[in-house]
Amino acid sequence: MKFGLIGCGAIGASRASSLQNTDKASLLSVFDSDASRRNEFAAKYSAKAPSSYIEMLEDDDLDTVIVSTPPNLHREHCIAAFEAGKHVLCEKPLASSVEDCRAIVDAANASGKVLGTGYNYRFYPAVAKARELISEGAIGEIVNVKSFAGHPGGKEFTHQWVHDPEIMGGGALMDNGIHLADLLLHFLGSADETHGFSSDMIWNFGDSEDNGFILAKTPEGRIGTLQASWSDWTGYKFHLEITGTNGGIKIHYPPMMTVHITRPTGTAKKGKRRIYIFPLFQFKERLRSYLWTIEQSFIAEQTDFMQRARGLGGVGATGIDGLKAVELVNAAYRQRCTHEKAAKVAAAETSSRAAIG
Numbered sequence: 001m002k003f004g005l006i007g008c009g010a011i012g013a014s015r016a017s018s019l020q021n022t023d024k025a026s027l028l029s030v031f032d033s034d035a036s037r038r039n040e041f042a043a044k045y046s047a048k049a050p051s052s053y054i055e056m057l058e059d060d061d062l063d064t065v066i067v068s069t070p071p072n073l074h075r076e077h078c079i080a081a082f083e084a085g086k087h088v089l090c091e092k093p094l095a096s097s098v099e100d101c102r103a104i105v106d107a108a109n110a111s112g113k114v115l116g117t118g119y120n121y122r123f124y125p126a127v128a129k130a131r132e133l134i135s136e137g138a139i140g141e142i143v144n145v146k147s148f149a150g151h152p153g154g155k156e157f158t159h160q161w162v163h164d165p166e167i168m169g170g171g172a173l174m175d176n177g178i179h180l181a182d183l184l185l186h187f188l189g190s191a192d193e194t195h196g197f198s199s200d201m202i203w204n205f206g207d208s209e210d211n212g213f214i215l216a217k218t219p220e221g222r223i224g225t226l227q228a229s230w231s232d233w234t235g236y237k238f239h240l241e242i243t244g245t246n247g248g249i250k251i252h253y254p255p256m257m258t259v260h261i262t263r264p265t266g267t268a269k270k271g272k273r274r275i276y277i278f279p280l281f282q283f284k285e286r287l288r289s290y291l292w293t294i295e296q297s298f299i300a301e302q303t304d305f306m307q308r309a310r311g312l313g314g315v316g317a318t319g320i321d322g323l324k325a326v327e328l329v330n331a332a333y334r335q336r337c338t339h340e341k342a343a344k345v346a347a348a349e350t351s352s353r354a355a356i357g
């Protein structure tokens, strides 16, 4: 499959590099609004460097486009690619608003081409192992999932645009939290009730929360919790705890680890634990940094995507999955209680008490 890449930034670099190591895939052309970047990529990966994405999409040899521009541009780039008859693998979040996500999904349906959303955590071996254990019935029926993702946040941690809600569509919940929103729905199924809280007391980015929380319930009564944090000063991480009727699973990264706990039987007070540590990932990540792990997940995701484009099933996130995760976060936003809102509510209550006397 011949790929085009729109957006040659940090993630675009990992996508380009991982495509070189994805069987049956090649990088045909690259586009970035920054000409020096696209030329640099084109030279490094022996790819074409058209001067507009429209020109890229006119190329009949091109099968699939990876969109790795900032989220507020995903709608424009994905829809143009579908109109040109290409498959699209779009980086997370699918778009910065529910409305834009729906427009992208509609364009995919109208074109008959395949849309995938870049929720690459699904391909981390610790998550894949959990999926395998669950499908084998190792923990019985899933009852609840608790999840956390954190990094230090702040202006220096990443691009400025990540803190701009006009571009991102939110704060921590749309950034690292969106991966968890996808994994919660992946393991639990759709939520029919959602509550959310968020605060921006640490970095004061305004409408871009630095900590966001979601409590969600499915129609079957399964419950999920999520915290996305931009104030974990111990570094980048995520973990999930999945509780089932007959046991539990803990997913941890970094280091990459899955723990399977069986429900105790008889007089035992503790369940048995089996720990999976994925030595290759532990070793390679020490040598080559977290970028190695990201690339491995991209290779697996791109392979899965190509399989779906051939009409076969896969475990990667579809366009609908991309939409559902953004819907979940936005349902939480509609209910959010920031400290400013809490202060206003408190002020209103104080004045009404004063009026009552």
Ligand SMILES: NC(=O)c1ccc[n+]([C@@H]2O[C@H](COP(=O)([O-])OP(=O)(O)OC[C@H]3O[C@@H](n4cnc5c(N)ncnc54)[C@H](O)[C@@H]3O)[C@@H](O)[C@H]2O)c1
Residues within 6 Å of the ligand: 006, 007, 008, 009, 010, 011, 012, 031, 032, 033, 034, 037, 067, 068, 069, 070, 071, 073, 091, 092, 093, 118, 119, 120, 159
């Ligand atoms: N899967 C993951 O774990 C993960 C991690 C980080 C970021 N992301 C997502 O990847 C995407 C890109 O993030 P990034 O960190 O690479 O950002 P980045 O800022 O490093 O790269 C974005 C690139 O898009 C280019 N660009 C901007 N406007 C453009 C336009 N109109 N046309 C063409 N190119 C344009 C920029 O010049 C830049 O090179 C975002 O959607 C982000 O949310 C995914």
